Amino acid sequence: MSASPEQVTSISAGRHDVLVGAGALSALQRTVQDMGPTAVVVLGDDNTLRHCLPELLGRVPALRKAGTISIPAGEGSKSLEVCRELWTHLAERAVDRQALLVCLGGGVVTDVGGFVAGTFKRGIRCAHVPTSLMGMVDAAIGGKTGIDLAGVKNIVGLFHDPVGVYVHPPFLKSLGKRELLNGLAEMIKHGLVRDADHWNAIREAPLHDLDALAPLVLRSAGIKAAVVAEDPLESGPRKALNFGHTIGHGLEAYSWESGHRALLHGEAVALGMICEAWLSWRTGLLDREAYDRIAAQLQELYRPFALDSSAEHRIIELMRNDKKNKAGEFRFTLLTAIGAAAVDVPVSAAQVQEALDHYRLLVRE
Numbered sequence: 001m002s003a004s005p006e007q008v009t010s011i012s013a014g015r016h017d018v019l020v021g022a023g024a025l026s027a028l029q030r031t032v033q034d035m036g037p038t039a040v041v042v043l044g045d046d047n048t049l050r051h052c053l054p055e056l057l058g059r060v061p062a063l064r065k066a067g068t069i070s071i072p073a074g075e076g077s078k079s080l081e082v083c084r085e086l087w088t089h090l091a092e093r094a095v096d097r098q099a100l101l102v103c104l105g106g107g108v109v110t111d112v113g114g115f116v117a118g119t120f121k122r123g124i125r126c127a128h129v130p131t132s133l134m135g136m137v138d139a140a141i142g143g144k145t146g147i148d149l150a151g152v153k154n155i156v157g158l159f160h161d162p163v164g165v166y167v168h169p170p171f172l173k174s175l176g177k178r179e180l181l182n183g184l185a186e187m188i189k190h191g192l193v194r195d196a197d198h199w200n201a202i203r204e205a206p207l208h209d210l211d212a213l214a215p216l217v218l219r220s221a222g223i224k225a226a227v228v229a230e231d232p233l234e235s236g237p238r239k240a241l242n243f244g245h246t247i248g249h250g251l252e253a254y255s256w257e258s259g260h261r262a263l264l265h266g267e268a269v270a271l272g273m274i275c276e277a278w279l280s281w282r283t284g285l286l287d288r289e290a291y292d293r294i295a296a297q298l299q300e301l302y303r304p305f306a307l308d309s310s311a312e313h314r315i316i317e318l319m320r321n322d323k324k325n326k327a328g329e330f331r332f333t334l335l336t337a338i339g340a341a342a343v344d345v346p347v348s349a350a351q352v353q354e355a356l357d358h359y360r361l362l363v364r365e
Helices: 024-035 046-051 053-059 080-092 107-122 133-139 169-174 177-194 196-204 210-230 237-242 245-257 265-282 288-301 309-319 349-364
Strands: 002-004 008-012 017-021 040-045 067-071 100-105 125-130 147-149 152-156 165-167 330-337 340-347
Touching: 008 024, 008 210, 017 024, 017 210, 024 053, 024 100, 024 125, 024 165, 040 046, 040 053, 040 107, 046 053, 046 067, 046 100, 067 080, 067 107, 080 107, 080 147, 100 107, 107 125, 107 133, 107 147, 125 133, 133 169, 133 177, 133 210, 152 245, 169 210, 177 196, 177 210, 177 237, 177 265, 177 288, 177 330, 177 340, 196 210, 210 237, 237 245, 237 330, 237 340, 245 265, 245 309, 245 330, 245 349, 265 288, 265 330, 265 349, 288 330, 288 349, 309 349
Parallel strands: 017 165, 040 067, 040 100, 100 125, 125 165
Antiparallel strands: 002 008, 008 017, 147 152, 330 340
């Protein structure tokens, strides 16, 4: 990790770098100039093209003649239909393999953009400019891409590393409280699985103060990048970053189809972390005092989500297509302490139901 006079910190994520700070967009300008792409296209959603594109073009003159493509904001854009539209647009523009797709947005834009770039003509280059907290600390880093299919999150995807990730913290000013909390869930996860001091710093930080949040953003991005550098294709240690996601993805998908309040990804992960921390305790990996501290923090920050017994059965069914499963058996990342995790822990459907039962009773109290 190194800092330059332009106030940018460069973090290695193994096969790509993450540039964080006021000079990140200047670094992108140099990257585009050095690459000399045959064409540049900026992909964003309805919100990022309106609120963030002017800042991007102001700081990266090399993008001012780029074409733009807009997708609707939200998880619904992570679909084959949207990908088909993007592939068609690139084909109609005769984009070749020496082009560059700049993904300006949060986790949805970088997931979809990375997937489209990785599959179009068997791979064109892309750069990620995350505009959400979720994107800055997690989704844009690591080369994972994914779209949803048949109600299952990220079931179709591939690894496609960007040429770089350029984190411009002032974009956070465009976010509301709910979007900030959405990304904060991943920061909490980073602390819980890898760095207890980081978890404690998040607990004590005034989260309404973006200046106070900035060093924590850098630290979380560094944790994610270090894990990715250690295990780029998620064959071992990177699986620790799945904590909260197995039940969380099931809750998220259930919320979309049930007619209840639709959960953002980070909100679902936060509730998943309560359930999976409880499983960590029930399986004897985590002590009760640590579980209680984790649950108290997450309940304080995130609204409860009402469940009934029929919901529990449907959530378990949605989890049966989880990418981490092996031979039809659920495989979880569970905590062994605050700051440490065990991966590939077998968990039965009955244990998952117990965890969901516990959460259902917890939010009724």
